[in-house]
Amino acid sequence: MIKTKLILTIISGIALVFTHTSAFGFAKGADVGWLSEMEYYGTEFYNDAGEEQDVLQILKDHGMDSIRLRVWVNPEAGWNSVDDVIAKAIRAKNAGMRIMIDFHYSDSWADPAKQFKPAAWETYDIDGLMSAVWWHTYDALNAIKNAGITPEWVQVGNETNNGMLWEEGKATNSMQNFAWLINSGHDAAKEVFPNAQVIVHLANCHDNANFRWIFDGITQHGAKYDVIGASAYPTNAAPTAWQTINNQCLANMNDMVSRYNKDVMITEVGAPWDDENAPAIIADMISKVRQVEGGRGLGIFYWEPQASNWNGYTLGAWDPNTGRPTQALDMFLESSSTYPSNRIQSRQSNKCIDVNGAKTANGEDVLQWTCHNNANQQWSFEPVENGYFQIKANHSGLCLDIYAHSTENGGNIVQWSCSGNYNQQFFKEDMGDGYYRLRSRLSDKCIDVNAGGTSNGDSIIQWTCHSNWNQQWKDN
Known part of the structure; x- marks a missing residue:
């Protein structure tokens, strides 16, 4: 069975002074890949009034209009398989939310520290991997299409700071191979959804040197993509102040727009649920994306806001003691009454x-x-x-x-x-x-x-x- 990853990233933006020509407006959303697993094991979600409610409605009531879902190839327990993704995507569609699909091209987590090939692809050379990426992307998106879902964005690879599908697709080994793998995912996505925007995604939005290295390299080798995506977890860069990290992220996004003529977005953001600065961190990052030059900051997604210490993850926006959203989630409303x-x-x-x-x-x-x-x-x-x-x-x-x-x-x-x-x-x-x-x-x-x-x-x-x-x- 093909396991796929859906990232629902809502993009398009109106900056403070500039406008961007998007039919849907600035995207504010959440990656909720854990949702079906959390509910299976009995997690209940409560709104601000303490009433149990569907978590997607709670997110909508806090200003979000988009959902991001991750796809794995053959996950051991079935979570984040293409079937699991489709079930969540149908819920998101029925809630009137926009959707992004995020392919990890792995059986489990892909991030800067690990980009492991799926077990079934372990013996493939670069030609075999390019074919596997194309067919996995095509088959998964075709199944999603047949379920009545039309994603606006497709992310090819997750936090690919040094490429993907190591060792063949590792950027330090072969930037050309990495670019070819991106193109395999891009071409398959466009075959099924010609209007979907394809995202190449790196972690550490503040790290301009890494972004330049990757995007200079894949551009030189003919990579095809529409949007540059970034993760931003400002408190993870301590002891550097979060304000400095956010400022560096904005400078990097502006550099990406200028250097490559691409739109940008934050496809992951988060802060500790119990950090008193979390509301300010999130509000400031939303503001930063809106300030990208030319209105080319398309949107921002909170990564797993509903995860209240789920699997030990502490950067969500839910209070594990009450089961209710924290004030950080209120920042997506962007009205003065939501600030502390x-x-x-x-x-x-x-x-x-x-x-x-x-x-x-x-x-x-x-x-x-x-x-x-x-x-x-x-x-x-x-x-x-x-x-x-x-x-x-x-x-x-x-x-x-x-x-x-x-x-x-x-x-x-x-x-x-x-x-x-x-x-x-x-x-x-x-x-x-x-x-x-x-x-x-x-x-x-x-x-x-x-x-x-x-x-x-x-x-x-x-x-x-x-x-x-x-x-x-x-x-x-």
Whole structure:
């Protein structure tokens, strides 16, 4: 039996300023290859209200419109076989979701550390492997087509950072062989689904050197593909800060667009379900894909968000203690109400940043006041780019703003209609013990309690950054 892998990747994009000509819009989705196995062993899924619900509906209610499914050739237990993939794909289609098929060309996991040939192909030379790839891809997709499924994307190989089907298809052994194997998968996919976009996928989106090496090599040897796919697991690159990794990923995606004239997408993303930064990491990565030049960032897929410590995997977006989605999944809604809201408390005075009188007009002063639970002290940090945030007041929907774009010490901090201007963008600088400074992108000065005051009503201003406690804040 042919075992295949479906990756449902939803692509097409509208960037912040550019548009991309896609009929379906920016793809936001999930790889749920484990789903049928999890349900077989009794896993139940609950929505935000704690009600048991079909997981695909929960994903849709959190802004997702696409599903990715992996295909293995002859998996030992049958999971991720072509039959298993078809069953999941039918569910996704009936839920109105778009689909990507992801071929691993292996009986089990294929990733940068292992690209093992299926047992049945073990003795094949490169010609035999090219034929096997073509027929496996063709037969699997034909079965999918006969089941009434039309995938938008077909991924040929999974995380092929050094080629696939080792040793013959290992890129360090023969980039030509790797390109030929890609073309075998490409041509078979186009034979069944001429309009499907074929994806070549690498891990470590931040690693521009590896991406250039692979795509320079396969381009030189005539590889055919439509989209460059990438995996992005920012916390796996620690101790490098996740913000740095995300920025490097965006730079790499832009380089891929410029260098090869290809669309790009994140076909896998994830962060630890219990990491307090997970919502910011995911929101920022969604924003990064939308910022790809020319609107050529097609979409982003969370890898196995429904996996709450399933098989020891901890980078899902489900709380294993409650069976409900975490806040990271909310980020796919991309609305301000989905970002975590907190009070911003001064280390100097223990008072909180407050909009004077809870007023909602542009230009109202921002000051410090005894902390309370009203919405004019609730702020959401919404990622923009390069690690910067807009800081939005819950009661008014307006943003923390340096009045009149001042770059001088003492420039007043107010609330104002949110924009893309640098006087509304701030970087959180870690000061230790859970405190941070807020450095302006416009002026390079920091948010400051005027004169180190400790009284209600003391003004919030900007001032040259220093280490005094009146410039240190914590989320509360």
